[in-house]
Each structure stands twice: as structure tokens, then as C-alpha cells.
Amino acid sequence: MKTLIACLVVAAFGVGIGWKVNYERYGQYEPAFGPISYRGEIDASNAMASLQKQWSDKFPKVELPDGNVHDFGVMAPEETGEHVFVVKNVGEETLKLKVGASTCKCTVGELGSENLEPGEQTEVKMSWTVKTNESTFGQSAELRTNDPSQVAIRFEIRGQVVRQIQLVPEQVTFGEVAAGEDVEFSVKVYNYLGQPMRPGEVKFSDESVNEFAEFEVTPFEPSEDDGVNEAAEQGFQVTAKIKPGLKQGPVNQNIVLPLFPEADETDEPGKGRYVYIPVTGRIVGVLSMLPNSRLKGISGGGYMYDFGTVDDEESMTAKAFVVLKGAEQSSTKLSIGEIEPAEYVEATLNKPVGQGKMTLYTLQLKLKPGAENVDRLGMGKGDFGYVMIESDNPKVPALKLLLKFALSAR
Template structure:
């Protein structure tokens, strides 16, 4: 038993010693940025200046970088390789010594004798990198050490975006609020980063309704510096979408699906606008689309007034005590080409003995006519609960129009009215 505990203790000591040694060899010693730290008492007040001279140069060499220390390569596809040359000059009066420090990419100094630059000379520092595929941004750096006392280290950086073979700009197409009865259009740019040209074939949406009402055009353009981070793309296409009236009201979130072929992948390229079946040599690129389809009739929203997916509204008034005002107001907006030829009225209300409403004189404002709506609630001798705790257990009113092109709209009213004498 004693031997067991002895062997266990010996194993613990040996294991701890080996682990500490390996950790120290790997991480425990590295050169400090301002030189080695000495704690053995060899540095005193009498010799500190002499010691400092060992670590800090008083050379008259001056390192100057021709250009910025950060190179933005724009955008590159995953796995692609790039390189960039930085130029370092010696603008001082002494020999400039250069050496490579810490680096996260391949870094090569120009052909120098003993890595030295005479006054007035310059050399190139080339950084090479391979773009990783697991991130959307990329950055690599290399440190260049010098004997310039004013610039002991120069950090060179290359950075940019990591893109797919096909990129959209914008990636998320937001067409905002559009009227269901009016046509609208939106666009995005498609950039090709393949090694070969492509030919767009067709486009459709995840929404079948939007696909049926849309016409999509592809207009090629020359990629230039004006395209910013996409200036290195091989091709560019402007994707224009024209949508006819008729979309259902409510939020619309879908994706744009552009099918394309690589040049040479097939003898003939079809150009039909819609394609249900894709051949093996046809590829698809996706972009997100989002917006909201509105009817010509809307209500200006507030904390109490919120729209629903079906195009109606919910007016939440909460609990009204005996001292609260029973008259509430909101603004109904009429937009589109029919706004000037349409009149609004209050239709059916429920409960009719509790809810009444009327419109004030309309107000013209640019492309919109505003109709002030006054809601008049009636209290009774008993509690009136229209909070909608159960399904459809709330009040409502209908807003009607005399124009068949402007559909009527329902407003649900959630309220609890305390009894009043």
C-alpha cells in the first residue's frame, strides 16, 4: 500500500514537471516589445542608461512607407490567392536594417544584402495570402522590424471581403411600402466572380404570386472602380424587376432566384423569363427581398394603432375609467391615383350601441389625402368588455369608399369601458 502512494506521488511530480516544461517552451518565453525584462538585480541606477542603449537604437536611419500600411483588396472569393507589394524607403542618413517579425501570412523582403538599405534606397515587401472560406471578412498582417528609433516596427495589413462566386448588391433588397393597386419596380446588381463568363437565364421568386406579376430584365454593365468592393468582379448585371398591380396586402418576405449558365456549358442558352425545371448545367443564385404591400387606404400608426397582415388595423384603447375621455381620434390616409376621386364613409359598427364614428373634412397633403376619424364610445350601466380575450371578442367598424378600386377596411377596437351612471 505504501508503494502505491509512493508511485502515485512520483507520477504526479513527473507529470507536473513535464507539463510545466512543455508549456514554458511553447508560451513562457517571448521577446518583449520594449526589450527583455530583467529582474535579477543586474540593472541598477548607475548602469540603467547603458543598458537601455543595448535595446534602443540611436541610428539616424529613417523608415518611410510609400503609401498606407493597410491594403484593402476589395472582395475575393474563398480559396483564391492574392498578393500586394509595400514599398519601404530609407529617408535617413544611416543604414536601415530590416527584418521580418510576427506574420499571419507569407511575407517576402526584396533582394537585399544583409537586409540593409543604404540612405535613399528602397525595397519591396510582398505579402501573399489565401482567402479563407469560413468568414465574411478577411485580414492578414506582417510585422517589419527596423533599427529606426522612431519607428521600430511597421505593421503591414491586407484586408477585404470574402464573397461567393455570385454576389448581389444589395444582398437584401428592400422595396419598402408599395401600393397593391399600383405598379412598382426595384433592382439589384449581380456580380460574377467565376473564372468564366455567365449568361443569366431566368428569374423567379419564392412567392408564386410575385413571380406571376413580375417581369425581370438583365442588363450587363462594365465593372469599374465605381463598384467599390466589387471592382474585381469578372462581370456585372443590373437585375431590374417590374411588378404589376395585384399583390395581396401585408408583409412580403421572399427570395429572388436567378438561374444562369456558364459560357460553354451548353451549346444554346435559353432566355425564357420563367423556368420551372433546371438542367444539370444551370446554377441558381439567391437574394433576399422584403417589403410591405399596402392598400390605398391606411391609418397612421401609433402605439395604440397597429396594422395586421390582412390589411386591417387593431386599435387598442385599453381600460377606460369613469373619468377617461370616450372620444378618440386617428388619421386615415388615402394614397394613389384614386385619392382625389374617392370619398370615405363609416359603414357597419359593432356593437352599434357602443361604437359610433364619423369623418371630418379631408386634408390634402402631397400624394396623400388625410381623413380625420373621430371615434365615439358610449358607456353603459354595466361593464363593457371588448378586449378580445376570446377570439373575435372585440368591437369593430368598417371604413367604406365610393370607389370600387379602393377596398373597404376593417378596424378592430379593443377596449374595456367602466360603467357610468
């Protein structure tokens, strides 16, 4: 017990000595430059009170009575426009304004100092010129302020770009159409010319297509159903029908629509102007095939399957798909016709499967090595093998599939 008491006394004595040494060394430390103060008046004891005195609960505050976005509706390329935004100071201190980054012309009007006292307002005028090939247009301007809650205001203008004549759609793409089927489509033409349009005779730019084409032009009154083109002065719907007879292959044509009747002494300015409506698509045979990495269409019609040089069993077989389209598909059956060279090529057609407006046949191809080497890689004219896909319908012509291959003798 005496030992415990002695230990406590020694510990207490040690703590006391340690505190005294620390106090003497650091407790009375004086800063090298004296007590910290600001302007001889502010020190640690009164710093917070001084800051609170300098703080103010009065600020400028921005208000935008008409918002910061303007939709101008529709404009034509190269047309200029302007819009005035209003900025008002609803705070209790002076509001300072400065024009920042801008993608169009922006001016702050009325107050030359660009300072607004409480309750005052000014106009911010944005002006622009439509220069774009797109169907939409947008510009913005930034106004910087000393409002702590809104240090930058972004004004935006946006709208739709329309040409003097607007087409919907701007280009007709009818895809693939079987040779025995009609091609039908329509285009809406909207007039923003500033004068009445009187469409003349419509036709294709290629006379060979006009032989199979029929057109109808129907006027209509643009309405809210026409979206942004509700603002157009006039509307015309051009309906076209191309009857069977076009050659197989790609179609790249223009429909020519005269805006005014042929020139005469009474014609107003603008006579002789035309609208060109691009038309693209492809006329395919009633019989066609689905291309893949080895199966390609060839110039002049037909297809080619490229086996290449065959050196193993797996590469001697192939599968492709024959497509039957058009009104005759339900009354037509396909079969394998002539094969060349028949002793080295085998072809079979599986049962057809209906897929909406077309019927699919699976074509199985197999190469059969013989006693001699076979080279049908096309080094000479017509030096390919082939398989004929025949039909039992005289309205559906046969399809020729060329085969490119080389076989070693076995």
C-alpha cells in the same frame, strides 16, 4: 542714534557667528563613500563632457520607397494574395528589423540577419487569404526597427471582397406598396466566374407570384460608373415588375436567375448554377392606418385599437390616422360606416390632408358609458366592437377597425 548703531553691530556679529557654525558643520562634508565618480574617471566636473563624447549624430533611418499601404482592388472569398513592400536604410548606421504583431502572414526576405547596412534594402512580403462575409477586407503587420524616429512600421493591405456573382443591391426591399399599385425594381448582376454567363429564364421561386410578374434582363459593359465592380467580366441588369394582384401582407420571395442555359452535352462546367435575389416588402390595402402603442395591425388584415378597461374620462377618447394611398386617392372620399355597439361608441373623420403620395384622415374615437356594463375585451369569438371606414370608390374596399374595451355602467 547710538542705539541704532549698537543694534546693527549686534546683528552683523550674529550673522557672522551663524555662517561660521554652518560652514564648520556642513561646508566640509565628505561623502561616506568618497567623491562621486564613474569608472574612476568621470566625476561631477567632467560628466557632461564625457556624455557628449559618447553621443553620436549618426543613426539608421528607414525609407519606404513604395509606401506602407497596398490596395489590392477586388478579390473573392478564400482567394489568396501577396504583396512585397520595400524597406531601405538611408541612414549612417546599421538598421535592425524585427517582425512584430501581425494579422496575416508576414516575412522579411533576402537578408537573413534582418540587418541593413547604410544604402541596403530588403523586401517585406505580406500574404493573406480573404475570409470574411463583409464587402471590405483589411490586414496589417508591424515591423520594428532601431530607427529612433520610426521605431515601428505598420504595413497595411486592404480591398473589396466580391463573390463570383455580385448583386447590387444584394437584397431588394420595396417597403409598403398599396394593393392597387405596381411594384417595380431592378438589380445589377456582375459576373466574376471566369467564364461567360448566359442568363436563362428569370422567375420567382413561388409560382403564385409569377402570375403577376414580368422580367427583363439587359446586358451591359461594366465601367467606372460601377465603382469597384468595374473589374467584373460581365454585367446584367434584371428589371422586375409585379402587377397588382398579390395578397395583402408581407412579401418574402427569391428571384431565381439561371447562370447558364439548361443542361446539354456541350455545357461547360458550372451549368445548372443559379443566383437567388431576395425580395422583401409588404402589400398593404389602399386603406391603412398608422400604428401606435395601442393601435396594431392584425392577422388577415385590418387593425385593432385597445382601450383596455376604461375607468376615467380621459381614457374614453382616442385619436388615430387613416391612410389612403394609390392612384385612386384623389378621386376617393372616406366616411364612417357601421359602428358596433353604436350606443357606446362614437367615431368621426376630420377633413383629409394631402401628404405627397398619400392622404391622411384623422379618426376621433369616443366611448360613451351607459346604464349597463359593456365588455368587449375579446374573451369570446368576435367579441369586439368595431368601426367601418367606408369609401365612395368601388376600387377602394372598406377598412374594419376592431375596438377592444370594457366600460362600467354610469
